[in-house]
Amino acid sequence: MAAFDRSHGRKNSTLTFLETAGGVNSPGASGRRTHTAAGSWERRMLNHSQSRACGSIPPGTLQSDLYRPLRLPTVLIGDSALGGISTTLASLESLYIRGYDVLAVLMLDNAQLRNHAAVEVCGGI
């Protein structure tokens, strides 16, 4: 909490955590809807987004692009499984190249693989 306070510059403020879905470059909400129970408003918005691509999310937007306007400082959860070093570093660079402020990389502790040590060394972070 002290680290979050330092980042925010103010103590005891309300905390908000926005959790994304999937990985860094997973696709965001696509234009195609699977719910058939979409109301008339949603159908109108869908038509709107398909007819003229203004203001709404174009289909195929990556989540890393989708959340970029929020300009939130970011916590990256690394992959502690086999092959996780590569995916962690790749997603870290994806975030960097889009200009995110990555405050911390958190990983689950895997005592055998020790991915966190490798990420710490190889990532230059």
Added chain:
Amino acid sequence: MPCHHANWRGTGLDLHANSSGWISRMALAALRAALAGRRGIATAATASATGDLRWAAPPPALRQHRFLRPTEQAAFQVFAANTGTGKTVLAAGLVQAGLRAGRQVLYLKPIQTGYPEDSDSRYCMHTGRERQRHSRPAEPTPGMGVGGIAIGLYRVMRRPRRWRPWSPTAKLSARTLPPSWCDSCRPGEGGTLAANDDAKANSCVYGTPIGAARRPGLCRAATGGRSHGCL
């Protein structure tokens, strides 16, 4: 859109305040270089990304600037390298840490796969409730309430009164809640949400402040009765 990041990244010209109110690290490095009398692009900040959070805050001389003051609400987003890496578990841990420190915590998951069978906001919310049943958090300080809110997809994407271009920032920062919402909204009984979730989530916040379950009105009182309720 995909390549506009590449232009300003590294130029030291990104002087926007981010949502937590601070300018970004590169802008800070550029400012420091300018103050030190150096010309050109500052060398990249070598702050470590793991654990070193100091670079996100501007120097004290800049903190009085209108656009650089911290916002009321600290916001962070959680990305993960892959699915199944423990993002929700760690996010729930962060929520718990906030609650134990006596904070109000807002947890948002705007995009959720497998909804409504699978809901991470429900997971975080009920993890919080379980934990609170076992260990009582510290007594809330005056002006601060102990409360956690979990909001699902439908609350964030609620139907606007008037059509505006899709702007997540406006949705998150300008959203106000009716003052009575923490009294009127109740989570589903017995730890699971009822089958009519969809209808409920359209009209109602997905869950209730964790600390307010036993004492209705706690949150409103704790925030001084301001009209924005628990936020």
